[in-house]
Amino acid sequence: MSFVKNLLFGGVKTSEDPTGVTGDSDSPKDGKNTSEPIVEGTFYPRTLYKFNGHDHEKIFLAIKGKVFDCTQGRQFYGPSGPYSNFAGHDASRGLATNSFDLDTLRHWDQPMDDLSDLGKEDMEALDGWLEHFEKKYPCIGKLVPEAGVNN
């Protein structure tokens, strides 16, 4: 027992190094590293897909080319939430048409949806959603097509 040993030999319990300055790896011991912040920037449909609440604890979705971190809204966008289909996808068409169907979403290896066939009302609804997301969730990057995959 370290306490008795320290007491007898005049030492004290030393905590683990939380800083990494001793040269030991300062990443979590389980190696999963899921708590490390994601670097904001450019996302492709392929790299966005994994942030769906299943494959990664964080939940990102895209609207009109902007990627939002919706992890705080797990009850809506997380697994078994009413909008879980949108997680990890470009949710623009679904939100514009107020549809939760899987048909409104493009798979990561399909061309990106340019929304050109949407009517004025749908686009206005989508702009309203975009405004709502901008107020509620941090925008963490942009969604662009990946060369050779989405075009």
Add this chain to the structure above:
Amino acid sequence: MLFPSYKVLFTAIALLLVTLFIAIKFILETKKDLHPIALAEQANVASTRKETETAVYRNFTVPPGFPLTTGMGLSLGYRLRNGNFGDLWSSIMELSGSNYIELNGSKNSLSTLNGEAKHILKWIQHDAIETKRIGVCIPPTEHAGFALAITGLMGSLQNVVPVFMPSVPRSRQDLHIIAVDSWETLRQMGDSCQWYERVIVCDTKKAEPTSSKPTNVVSWEQLLDGCFDDGEFKYAPPQDNSDDMKVMAVNKSSFGSATTFTHMALVSSVAAFIKSFPLHHELSSHDHISILLDNRSTAQDPIQIFPKLLATLLHGGSVSIQSLPVSGTLEHCLNRNTTLLQIAEDSALLDSQLKQRLSTLQKIKSAVASNFLSEGVFTSSALSSVAFKSLRCIFLYSSVKDGKTAALMALVAAKPVYDITKKTRSTNHLNRMRALLGTRVIVELYCPFLVLGPIAATNFFDYRVLPPQVDNKVTNYGPICTSLEAKLVEDESNPNLDISKRQGLLCIRGFTIGTPMALELAKKFDGGEGWMPLPGVFCLWGQDGCLYEYK
């Protein structure tokens, strides 16, 4: 016949050891002040970060999406407002009774100081139409310095701006009134005393008066002529909350910088201090805070004493402020009623106290207490002097390594200072302090002249002993305070730091930051989001969410 007796003896010893083992195990598991999991996660970290920055860190008690500590949360009809010095002081005066303010060993009732401040304010405002700026060059440990500071803060809600200065200015400043310490200082000022409408000479006994007194000079005694004790200070806030955003004070540093603080900064800092106490350890009327100013940087940034001072008075407690010579021991200087103590981290008083010879029994007690502390169990069993019996927490004031560069906001000079190592106490030494003084110890990181109150402070219950290699390279300052949020940014002046390992230049955002004159620099790291870089302050975030400054 010997064999059975040995058997009994061994059984008894074995039983004793097992009992001891279980007892220690029980104490260590159940008496910990804070669970190791809580100590390992002391901050809320944003889920994303920009490429050249770390994520934004907040205190664990202020989750993302929740507002930072912004003030006192006072009601104004159905709305909440942050409050200002007027609210604080009127509540303090309502609660005042037997509590007092001790300045360099001399006790003053709150009604005396309140009466003096109101009297001086009336004199300043006499026939004044425009805003009066009053320069205070006297430390708040002096009676006059403290009374003038309260006068200035009271007046800042009307048409007075107090300007706290380390010394009498040598060039013409935008000041109407100046308060100097003695006739000798007035003599040294020469003709420059004509720059001001009024010059107040505070300590008239310090030196012989000048032979010919200029007409604009008034002595402290003349100023207080007709003054009486007054236990009342009434304040009615305006409906539009405009007082909360008024300038509370201008803080001038010895480096030449000037920072403007609003009342919002003051109340936010007071509120953050009050909130920093954990459950069952809150501030109360039994508290007595002693602020010992024996460090140059603390003494020259007098405004830093006010958040803790006002928070304690707000709970009906008392205050002692002392400026001290470096000799002597802490137990001889300290007011015996002291429950909270603020002192510079590198104070010689602490060193002399902790280096005192201990008896063998005291050494054993200290070793046991240090061991329990390192396991997370607080004990005051090794208390070294009855002088510290009431003491429950020590706040160690530690300034950022390169305070001058930060105060001047000079990024040009923001290169890391390798040749000077910042001297701080190791975590093992802090536990020795906790053991011998029988008190909690909180280490606070300050950025003098720029931020009111600490930037970061260790947890009340954090007694961890870090590996010596860590203590040699960095200093743990705990999580960021509740009225601020912070991030580290990549900076070309220090390419050795790796942002992906959470190392970089400290940037802060929140409500206790003053407005410096050099705002251009802020734009470099800002991105329009209100971030304030602290040039020369290089830190890293630990996995525990704490801020570690490079030594």
